[in-house]
Amino acid sequence: MRSIIIASTSTVFGGKPLDYLLDELKIHFKDSDDILFIPYARPGGISHNEYTEKIKKPFKSIGKKVKGIHEFKDPxxxxxxxxxxxxxGGNTFVLVSELYRNKCLNAIKEAINNGTPYLGTSAGSNICGLTMNTTNDMPIVYPPSFKTLGFVPFNINPHYLDPIIGSKHMGETRETRIKEFHQFNTQPVIGLREGSYLEIKGKDIVLKGSLKARIFEYEKEPYEIETNTSLNNFK
Structure with missing residues (x-):
């Protein structure tokens, strides 16, 4: 059975990495003493080794060992x-480029569909959608394709931010960007706010966390859903 957590972020409001998810991760990875970490997104351009060392700490606190995929001869x-x-998380363009370069996408999809528990945060959550086209990242590299894992029948916008009332900022809001996306694409987009995540058990998809999510459907007005709402209607 598929067991997937798709989280908007690893760190919430100045907290430590994954601390808001640790209780859930104890259950999620209950049968997994060793976690394979994929650091390809390289936040801030840090090395794979640096990123992996950072991730070891929170997993050690729940009794799990972490090894980076770059440490293996055959990814x-x-x-x-x-x-x-x-x-x-990090840069989704870099992540997807590396996954394609190392021929890892299909291997990940097969492993997760066969029951290996998966956690994705930020860029690692963005790739769980049908495509990576609703990422917030700069296109600093050019992946062979924008098509990603397709664990859910929609796209994901991690770190979703609401417009700030009264702001003098002249740039586009996230909602504006997603509306632009829907001028050329028809799949729904889920705006995941910080601290929110999607939990997938088998074929069931449920919004978790303390905040609502914003839903964007093609040629419809955006709307909000409450936490613990099922997203199975998008299947």
């Missing part, structure tokens, strides 16, 4: 043998 085999997989 595809590492994915096949993994007992749990975590894809971290």
């Amino acid at each position: 595809i085999e590492a994915i096949k043998q993994a007992k749990g997989i975590y894809v971290g």
Whole structure:
């Protein structure tokens, strides 16, 4: 059975990495003492080793060991043998480029569909949608394709921000950008606010966390859904 957590972010409001998710991760990875970490997104341009070392700390606090995929000679085999997989945040263009370069996308999809528990945050959550086209990141590299894992039948916008009333900022809001996306694409988009996540068990998709999510459907007005709402209607 598929077991997936798609989280908007790893760190909420100045907290420590993954601290708001640790209780949930104890359950999510209960049968996985060793976690395969995929650091390809490289937030801030840090190295794979630096990123992996940062991630080891929160997982150590719940009794889990972490090893980066870059430490294995064969990344595809590492994915096949993994007992749990975590894809971290950073730049989605870099992440997707590296996943394609190392031929990892299909291997990840197969592993998760066969029951390996998956955690994705930020860029690692963005790739769970049908495409990466609703990322917030700069296109600093050019991946072979924008098509991603398709664990859910919609796109995801992590770190979704609401317009600030009275702001003098002249740039586009997230809502404006997603409306632009829908001029050329028809799949729904889920705006995940910080601290919110989607939990997938088998075929069931449920919004979790303390905040609502904003839903954008093609040729419809955006609307809000409450936490613990099922998203199975998008199937």
